[in-house]
Amino acid sequence: MGEKMEGQYALELIMKGKRVDERNFEDFREIKIEKNIISKAEGSARVKIGETEVIVGVKLNTGEPFSDTPEEGVLIVNAEFTPLASPDFESGPPGEDAVELARIVDRGIRESKCIEVGKLCIVPEEKVWMVFVDIHIINDQGNLLDAAALAAIVALLNTKIPKIKDEEIVRGEYEKDLPVVFKPINIVVGKVGNNFLVDPNFEEEKILDAKLSVSVRDDDKICALQKQGKNEVSMEDLEKMVDIAMKKSKEMRKLVK
Amino acid sequence: MTKTEEKMIVNGKRIDGRKPDELRKIEMKVGVISRATGSAHVSFGNTVALASVHGPRELFPRWMQESESGIFRCRYNMAPFSVEDRKSPAPDRRSVELSKVIRLAIEPALFLEEFPKATIDAFVEVIQADGSTRVAGINATSLALAHAGIPMKDLIVACSVGKIDGTLIVDLNGKEDNNSECDMAVAMMPRKEKITLLQMDGVITRKEFSELLNLAKENCKKIYELQKKALKEKFG
Amino acid sequence: MEEVKETREVVLPGEFIGEKKGRKVGRGAYFEGEKVFSKFLGIPRTSEMEISVIPLSGIYLPNFGDKIIAIIESVELSGWFVNINSPYNAFLPLAEAVEEFVDTSRTDISRYFDVGDVIFCRISRVTKNKTVQASMNDVGCRKLYGGIIIKVTPSKIPRIIGKAGSMVTLIKSKTGCDIYTGQNGLVWIRGENKAKAIEAILTIEKESHTVGLTEKIEKMLGE
Numbered sequence: 056m057g058e059k060m061e062g063q064y065a066l067e068l069i070m071k072g073k074r075v076d077e078r079n080f081e082d083f084r085e086i087k088i089e090k091n092i093i094s095k096a097e098g099s100a101r102v103k104i105g106e107t108e109v110i111v112g113v114k115l116n117t118g119e120p121f122s123d124t125p126e127e128g129v130l131i132v133n134a135e136f137t138p139l140a141s142p143d144f145e146s147g148p149p150g151e152d153a154v155e156l157a158r159i160v161d162r163g164i165r166e167s168k169c170i171e172v173g174k175l176c177i178v179p180e181e182k183v184w185m186v187f188v189d190i191h192i193i194n195d196q197g198n199l200l201d202a203a204a205l206a207a208i209v210a211l212l213n214t215k216i217p218k219i220k221d222e223e224i225v226r227g228e229y230e231k232d233l234p235v236v237f238k239p240i241n242i243v244v245g246k247v248g249n250n251f252l253v254d255p256n257f258e259e260e261k262i263l264d265a266k267l268s269v270s271v272r273d274d275d276k277i278c279a280l281q282k283q284g285k286n287e288v289s290m291e292d293l294e295k296m297v298d299i300a301m302k303k304s305k306e307m308r309k310l311v312k
Numbered sequence: 313m314t315k316t317e318e319k320m321i322v323n324g325k326r327i328d329g330r331k332p333d334e335l336r337k338i339e340m341k342v343g344v345i346s347r348a349t350g351s352a353h354v355s356f357g358n359t360v361a362l363a364s365v366h367g368p369r370e371l372f373p374r375w376m377q378e379s380e381s382g383i384f385r386c387r388y389n390m391a392p393f394s395v396e397d398r399k400s401p402a403p404d405r406r407s408v409e410l411s412k413v414i415r416l417a418i419e420p421a422l423f424l425e426e427f428p429k430a431t432i433d434a435f436v437e438v439i440q441a442d443g444s445t446r447v448a449g450i451n452a453t454s455l456a457l458a459h460a461g462i463p464m465k466d467l468i469v470a471c472s473v474g475k476i477d478g479t480l481i482v483d484l485n486g487k488e489d490n491n492s493e494c495d496m497a498v499a500m501m502p503r504k505e506k507i508t509l510l511q512m513d514g515v516i517t518r519k520e521f522s523e524l525l526n527l528a529k530e531n532c533k534k535i536y537e538l539q540k541k542a543l544k545e546k547f548g
Numbered sequence: 549m550e551e552v553k554e555t556r557e558v559v560l561p562g563e564f565i566g567e568k569k570g571r572k573v574g575r576g577a578y579f580e581g582e583k584v585f586s587k588f589l590g591i592p593r594t595s596e597m598e599i600s601v602i603p604l605s606g607i608y609l610p611n612f613g614d615k616i617i618a619i620i621e622s623v624e625l626s627g628w629f630v631n632i633n634s635p636y637n638a639f640l641p642l643a644e645a646v647e648e649f650v651d652t653s654r655t656d657i658s659r660y661f662d663v664g665d666v667i668f669c670r671i672s673r674v675t676k677n678k679t680v681q682a683s684m685n686d687v688g689c690r691k692l693y694g695g696i697i698i699k700v701t702p703s704k705i706p707r708i709i710g711k712a713g714s715m716v717t718l719i720k721s722k723t724g725c726d727i728y729t730g731q732n733g734l735v736w737i738r739g740e741n742k743a744k745a746i747e748a749i750l751t752i753e754k755e756s757h758t759v760g761l762t763e764k765i766e767k768m769l770g771e
Contacts, residue, residue, distance in 0.1 A: 154408040154409050155409045155412055155413075157405070158409050166513040168515075275517070276516060277512070277516050277517070277518065277521055278514070278515055279512060279513045280510055282507065282508075282509060282510035285419055285420065287420040287508045288506060289504075289506055293507060293510065349605075349606075367607075367635070368607060368635050369635050380677060423587065427609075427635070430635040458588075459589065460605060461588060461589070461703075463606075465561065465587070466561060467562055501562065503562050539560075543560055547558050
């Protein structure tokens with residue numbers, strides 16, 4: 056189907072006040088969360104939002120801290136849009152969409168200060184824990200960002216720090232949990248005509264007039280914002296979208312353990 | 313750049329002597345690269361960005377052509393010598409993301425349907441980085457496009473705002489960028505006050521978001537006057 | 549002749565240039581409701597019938613009826629592709645270029661126009677997705693022999709031509725050159741004094757919107 060054709064039906068429905076799967080504008084699709092699904096990872100989660108599926112694996116390694124934060128652990132977030140997930144993804148290094156998604160999820164985690172990186176120091180200036188968060192897209196039916204961010208925080212909450220014996224990491228034996236003190240939640244809000252909606256599915260994403268990604272912390276502080284999509288948006292609409300995101304983030308957070 | 317323990321605002325003044333709502337010295341010049349269809353040089357204090365536009369030109373490979381409208385491509389890059397620790401010339405993830413974000417910040421202003429099968433290519437080079445580089449890049453690209461005679465609905469204006477030591481500030485320099493509680497980049501089409509870029513990281517309340525957005529709007533208006541001056545000066 | 553006002557004041561893209569008042573919104577301008585805005589950095593042009601903007605810079609986009617200078621790029625079976633100084637090239641069909649009947653199965657049409665030849669022709673068709681057709685079926689259309697071609701900003705061509713052709717006539721008479729100006733920004737010049745003619749033309753391009761330009765050019769050519 057040509058680019059312009061995809062989403063036509065979704066658009067028609069939205070203009071009549073409905074969505075393809077009979078959801079309300081402020082409803083998410085069914086969310087399924089599974090923890091600790093990857094045995095070799097120090098932490099992991101699989102999240103399905105409708106048919107969109109993302110797996111996040113957290114691996115811990117030791118390494119050198121950055122020179123400007125010699126006693127803090129390091130966070131690295133990467134995303135792979137593997138071709139298996141969609142005919143639109145190509146093999147090879149991450150394209151701009153994968154890079155953007157990884158960086159938005161990264162900022163949600165990093166700016167919220169949800170990981171107490173100060174507690175990840177092993178030897179100051181020499182050795183710290185490096186937390187690798189790898190996002191693997193398994194199926195793209197829209198709203199990869201919320202699914203990835205959700206899977207990331209669930210995986211981190213269930214990550215355990217391995218033991219170190221004689222300067223070597225002992226995989227499979229754990230010392231303690233990764234110190235995570237907040238649950239930042241990412242909500243993408245879209246606008247079509249005069250309607251605001253959350254959790255746009257694959258077809259809806261193609262016809263959004265505007266899109267805003269908001270990351271909110273437990274204490275209602277906004278940690279990250281990113282306007283996405285091709286069109287301009289009024290300041291008033293941005294304010295409305297932030298309000299909706301903050302409201303939905305509270306509901307979503309209840310699912311995160 | 314390293315984080316610092318020092319206070320960023322002392323006696324109501326920022327580390328470079330500015331007031332919280334004061335912009336740095338801004339210089340804008342159009343037509344600086346003769347081989348480009350359009351070009352501009354924009355500096356905010358020590359941050360210097362160059363932008364050049366080539367096109368509209370025929371797009372190759374042909375399979376990339378859109379038969380009904382032109383495309384706009386944008387590449388943001390930081391020169392290796394632009395920062396304190398030499399940056400590798402290879403595009404890094406930040407440059408990849410910013411290339412996308414800047415492209416989307418500008419596209420809404422272009423009449424791409426007037427150039428089917430063609431492409432307009434914009435290149436942004438940051439040659440000196442001291443905070444707010446994407447903002448300088450967007451302002452420069454907008455000027456370069458106008459200089460190139462590309463039809464636009466409006467210019468695109470951008471500015472950065474943020475929060476430091478609890479105070480809301482405008483136009484963050486490099487040190488402030490690294491030590492702020494929040495830094496937010498906004499780009500807009502000034503006539504109708506429509507936002508085309510919004511990126512924020514930090515920790516702010518809902519109310520602070522509104523305040524920052526308005527602060528950005530006010531300053532974008534000031535920067536727009538400077539863009540106007542730079543363009544009219546070139547041709548007036 | 550309707551009065552056309554062209555101020556010397558430069559407007560920016562997005563700047564308000566006037567109320568529609570039932571007028572046609574021409575090239576370089578767009579409207580929202582009753583308000584008309586500029587698309588370009590340029591000079592607004594208003595009359596009772598139309599409101600438009602002349603861009604100060606920019607490439608050439610072909611329009612129906614434009615008289616242009618084109619260069620043959622390739623010889624096809626029943627026509628030629630020509631370079632019109634635009635991201636789009638044009639097709640000149642055989643029937644639009646040659647009056648006599650030509651049997652294409654036996655004739656190599658490069659005998660009429662070959663790669664590199666320069667012609668003065670008209671844009672006879674532009675489709676929505678910019679497929680362009682040229683024609684030689686008009687007064688003044690011909691092959692141009694010898695001479696050289698220079699490129700100027702297309703929107704400056706009217707100034708180079710001048711009111712009722714006054715400027716280009718001045719240059720031709722003072723330098724003794726043959727000159728053809730194409731609306732696509734290409735100017736063809738032939739003659740011994742072409743350097744002088746070119747200097748004059750490039751000066752007009754650079755200072756097109758200044759006052760006293762005609763006098764300056766007269767002086768420049770007078771020597």
